[in-house]
Amino acid sequence: xxxxxxxxxxxxxxxxxxxxxxxxxxxxxxKRKRKKNNSRSDIHKDTENMLIxxxxxSPPPLMIVSDxxxxxxxxxxxxxxxxxxxxxxxxxxxxxxxxxxFSTARSPILYKELRKEKPLLTPDIIITSIGTEIAFGNSMxxxxxxxxxxxxxxxxxxxxxxxxxxxxxxxxxxxxxQRLHKVSFYIDEGKGEAVTKELSHLLEKxxxxxxxxxxxxxxxxxxxxxxxxxxxxxxxxxKLKAEGMSPVNTLACGDSEHDAELFSIPDVHGVMxxxxxxxxxxxxxxxxxxxxxxxxxxxRCADGILQAIDYFKLGPTLSPRDASEFLNGKADIAxxxxxxxxxxxxxxxxxxxxxxxYETYIASFKESCDQDAVFFHPSGEEKSLRxxxxxxxxxxxxxxxxxxxxxxxxxxxxxNISGKCIVKFxxxxxxxxxxxxxxxxxxxxxxxxxxxxxxxVKQIWSEESELNDENNCWII
Numbered sequence: 001x002x003x004x005x006x007x008x009x010x011x012x013x014x015x016x017x018x019x020x021x022x023x024x025x026x027x028x029x030x031k032r033k034r035k036k037n038n039s040r041s042d043i044h045k046d047t048e049n050m051l052i053x054x055x056x057x058s059p060p061p062l063m064i065v066s067d068x069x070x071x072x073x074x075x076x077x078x079x080x081x082x083x084x085x086x087x088x089x090x091x092x093x094x095x096x097x098x099x100x101x102f103s104t105a106r107s108p109i110l111y112k113e114l115r116k117e118k119p120l121l122t123p124d125i126i127i128t129s130i131g132t133e134i135a136f137g138n139s140m141x142x143x144x145x146x147x148x149x150x151x152x153x154x155x156x157x158x159x160x161x162x163x164x165x166x167x168x169x170x171x172x173x174x175x176x177x178q179r180l181h182k183v184s185f186y187i188d189e190g191k192g193e194a195v196t197k198e199l200s201h202l203l204e205k206x207x208x209x210x211x212x213x214x215x216x217x218x219x220x221x222x223x224x225x226x227x228x229x230x231x232x233x234x235x236x237x238x239k240l241k242a243e244g245m246s247p248v249n250t251l252a253c254g255d256s257e258h259d260a261e262l263f264s265i266p267d268v269h270g271v272m273x274x275x276x277x278x279x280x281x282x283x284x285x286x287x288x289x290x291x292x293x294x295x296x297x298x299x300r301c302a303d304g305i306l307q308a309i310d311y312f313k314l315g316p317t318l319s320p321r322d323a324s325e326f327l328n329g330k331a332d333i334a335x336x337x338x339x340x341x342x343x344x345x346x347x348x349x350x351x352x353x354x355x356x357x358y359e360t361y362i363a364s365f366k367e368s369c370d371q372d373a374v375f376f377h378p379s380g381e382e383k384s385l386r387x388x389x390x391x392x393x394x395x396x397x398x399x400x401x402x403x404x405x406x407x408x409x410x411x412x413x414x415x416n417i418s419g420k421c422i423v424k425f426x427x428x429x430x431x432x433x434x435x436x437x438x439x440x441x442x443x444x445x446x447x448x449x450x451x452x453x454x455x456x457v458k459q460i461w462s463e464e465s466e467l468n469d470e471n472n473c474w475i476i
Contacts, residue, residue, distance in 0.1 A: 074301035230261025271308035353397030437462035
């Protein structure tokens with residue numbers, strides 16, 4: 001039997017993805033361990049060794065590793081259409097058995113700021129600070145083994161700071177971007193090549209082995225030679241392989257020279273989105289022109305990622321947001337992700353006044369609910385689920401003309417036994433600049449081939465929601 005030691009401890013705690021009879025025993029043992037040794041790394045290792053991650057029952061069919069700014073996130077797309085298109089496809093078709101990894105030059109602090117600005121999904125793994133930090137799940141549990149790996153390299157932040165003071169062309173970036181294994185600067189335009197060459201020589205004379213990355217014509221980052229997006233991805237692939245969970249396919253996605261390392265890893269598919277920087281395209285011409293596993297898409301950002309999935313035949317590519325009859329679609333095999341995505345896309349478009357025959361769809365959704373199905377509103381109010389869906393009529397078009405989006409995140413089955421399926425996810429609503437989130441639990445009953453009946457919906461306010469009087473308008 002393969003070793004199934006935990007890869008994603010926080011995900012396990014968040015969604016209950018472990019053997020249920022051992023929950024209380026495991027937690028009590030961990031607490032005793034914590035009292036015995038307050039070292040954070042020891043606590044992390046205890047949780048890794050003792051909790052079992054059960055979501056991946058077999059190697060993931062696909063692992064997407066994507067840069068964020070100008071790759072997954074299109075800052076010119078103010079309606080976030082390409083990102084929302086990707087989100088709905090991922091939650092419907094991939095979340096249950098594949099892995100989503102974000103790899104960004106942003107520090108964890110700036111990454112969290114981006115999450116407040118854009119409708120980003122929660123990745124299984126987040127690589128930040130140009131591949132010098134790796135963390136897992138909602139709470140971003142750090143990978144201490146990766147920290148220890150970087151500590152073995154010839155790296156000294158104080159020496160880096162001392163030598164870079166000799167360059168008037170360099171200006172330190174804000175404190176948020178100065179990390180344990182990364183020192184970041186702004187650099188005067190046109191000075192990148194000369195400064196990189198001279199600084200490399202000076203740091204080598206001081207006994208350091210570093211990597212200097214010049215990007216976007218204005219940024220210069222110094223990190224250990226063993227760090228970087230490519231090295232972080234190779235580390236993760238080795239870790240997954242050791243667990244018997246090597247992805248069947250890996251797709252790396254990027255737009256700048258930060259991402260070039262991702263495309264140099266053997267057996268990894270790659271996509272340079274259409275809006276990629278000239279520096280990356282130049283690198284491609286000089287280093288990877290004959291790499292058949294790397295394409296330059298004709299679509300921007302997240303749409304380019306979907307195009308690459310289709311080009312390499314890595315899985316489904318039709319986003320539910322693009323399906324003409326998405327409300328009537330039924331899979332041969334019951335798919336809770338499809339049920340959830342399908343319903344909330346209907347909900348969004350109803351409130352935007354975009355569905356002409358909404359009465360037909362309301363009737364269809366009511367029929368998908370058990371006669372005694374119950375809805376628990378986050379306020380604590382309890383009502384018939386069928387009645388709650390019936391009440392949607394009066395909200396038809398109430399968000400018309402406004403920037404209104406609905407998306408679901410982390411749609412995962414947390415229990416599946418005796419014909420019942422319990423699914424948990426975060427449901428988000430954003431209207432103009434205000435956004436709200438409810439952690440939602442849905443109980444389904446299987447009624448034959450591809451048919452799921454809604455038995456119960458329970459919602460509680462997420463910690464990420466800012467509660468105010470208007471939150472009482474939350475519908476479902």
